Amino acid sequence: MKIGVIGAGAAGYFSAIHAALAGAEVFILEKTSKPLAKVKISGGGRCNVTHAAFENSNLVKNYPRGEKFLKRVFKYFSVKDTIDWFEGRGVSLKVERDGRMFPVSDDSQSIIDALQIAAYEFGVKVLLNHGVEKIQKKGDYFEVLTKEKPFQFDRIIICSGGAPKAESFGFIKDLGHSIVDPIPSLFTFNTPQEPIRKLMGIAVPDALVRLEGTKLAYKGPVLITHWGLSGPAVLKLSAFGAKWLYDQKYEAKAHVRWNQHWTEDQLIRDLQKFRNDHPKKKITGSPLFSLPARLWLHLCEQAEISTETVWQNLPKKQFHKLVQNLFSYIVAVKGKTTFKEEFVTAGGVNLDGVNSETMESKLVRGLFFAGEVLDIDGITGGFNFQAAWSTGYLAGINASE
Numbered sequence: 001m002k003i004g005v006i007g008a009g010a011a012g013y014f015s016a017i018h019a020a021l022a023g024a025e026v027f028i029l030e031k032t033s034k035p036l037a038k039v040k041i042s043g044g045g046r047c048n049v050t051h052a053a054f055e056n057s058n059l060v061k062n063y064p065r066g067e068k069f070l071k072r073v074f075k076y077f078s079v080k081d082t083i084d085w086f087e088g089r090g091v092s093l094k095v096e097r098d099g100r101m102f103p104v105s106d107d108s109q110s111i112i113d114a115l116q117i118a119a120y121e122f123g124v125k126v127l128l129n130h131g132v133e134k135i136q137k138k139g140d141y142f143e144v145l146t147k148e149k150p151f152q153f154d155r156i157i158i159c160s161g162g163a164p165k166a167e168s169f170g171f172i173k174d175l176g177h178s179i180v181d182p183i184p185s186l187f188t189f190n191t192p193q194e195p196i197r198k199l200m201g202i203a204v205p206d207a208l209v210r211l212e213g214t215k216l217a218y219k220g221p222v223l224i225t226h227w228g229l230s231g232p233a234v235l236k237l238s239a240f241g242a243k244w245l246y247d248q249k250y251e252a253k254a255h256v257r258w259n260q261h262w263t264e265d266q267l268i269r270d271l272q273k274f275r276n277d278h279p280k281k282k283i284t285g286s287p288l289f290s291l292p293a294r295l296w297l298h299l300c301e302q303a304e305i306s307t308e309t310v311w312q313n314l315p316k317k318q319f320h321k322l323v324q325n326l327f328s329y330i331v332a333v334k335g336k337t338t339f340k341e342e343f344v345t346a347g348g349v350n351l352d353g354v355n356s357e358t359m360e361s362k363l364v365r366g367l368f369f370a371g372e373v374l375d376i377d378g379i380t381g382g383f384n385f386q387a388a389w390s391t392g393y394l395a396g397i398n399a400s401e
Contacts (some may be wrong), residue, residue: 004153008035011371011388012159013115018396020122031131047108051382066376072356077393089114155399162345162372180375182347185242190335191228200226208260212253219260279312299325348375359395370395
């Protein structure tokens with residue numbers, strides 16, 4: 001059995017290893033000169049391998065696209081299986097407070113070495129600078145045309161990753177599969193007209209951000225940057241709202257509640273109590289609710305409260321404006337910025353054409369898929385890698401049967 005794996009990323013290596021482990025002769029064809037490039041840079045160079053979400057029912061909630069599909073996939077290869085595999089290859093993993101899992105070494109090279117050594121041990125041949133131009137099914141075999149030379153394989157596993165343009169999926173469309181047009185996911189919000197940008201570097205640990213006109217809202221840390229809003233709450237919102245934001249041409253209004261647990265009535269009561277207890281204190285000089293002093297000052301300024309105003313002299317209008325700024329601060333979003341170097345797309349091979357039990361095409365016998373080439377994407381936190389390991393494992397073992 002001769003198997004061709006298209007793409008030398010996380011899913012490509014993992015599927016190749018498991019296909020070779022079952023006795024197949026496996027070749028990885030990679031269009032660039034750098035295998036596992038995304039693994040290298042992920043997690044700031046530490047590689048966020050997976051997430052400590054051990055219940056599959058909780059794990060799948062972190063995928064804006066592909067949740068039902070992955071529910072079946074994760075039955076065969078779970079987070080625990082990922083941990084066991086890497087630790088079995090000598091790579092100890094650790095869990096951070098937010099659930100993300102990294103190698104104890106804090107170095108993505110540990111993950112790269114484990115994958116490359118396993119591939120070498122099982123005889124996987126990695127051919128770099130072999131970009132695939134066309135795949136044709138010819139009877140019982142596939143002919144793969146690359147810029148270097150043609151190849152013949154009994155089975156093909158496509159792990160070519162996500163791409164920003166639909167044209168990159170052309171060789172897959174030629175095989176009869178439909179493609180969900182790719183759009184960006186996991187990005188930060190640009191707010192070029194907003195004065196809040198002057199607070200860059202300020203973070204709040206437990207905010208809630210929602211998009212006006214939708215039911216989309218996510219909680220978590222929010223970071224103010226020199227271009228706008230970032231942090232896990234914003235990244236989650238960008239992933240689950242990817243299609244809506246794309247349709248809006250990335251122009252929207254985001255409402256920020258600086259503490260997700262607040263209710264408007266409770267805020268009013270707490271502010272009134274503080275006013276009654278400290279009538280002569282200057283408002284801007286008394287940051288409340290553990291908010292950073294610069295943020296508190298900004299929210300007061302936006303409520304038109306001067307630095308000299310004391311609580312007992314605060315007009316009703318400014319009081320209610322302050323409440324609004326705390327409970328639902330409105331930011332005009334105009335544009336996006338890719339999160340770090342990690343480009344994640346929503347879109348790819350339509351899941352209707354893929355068997356979630358085997359990762360085999362429903363349209364072309366002997367053709368398999370794994371990783372981000374599929375219309376699957378997770379939020380930040382190790383979820384995209386977990387999908388790559390799980391789909392790669394399934395594709396590899398089933399392709400070699």
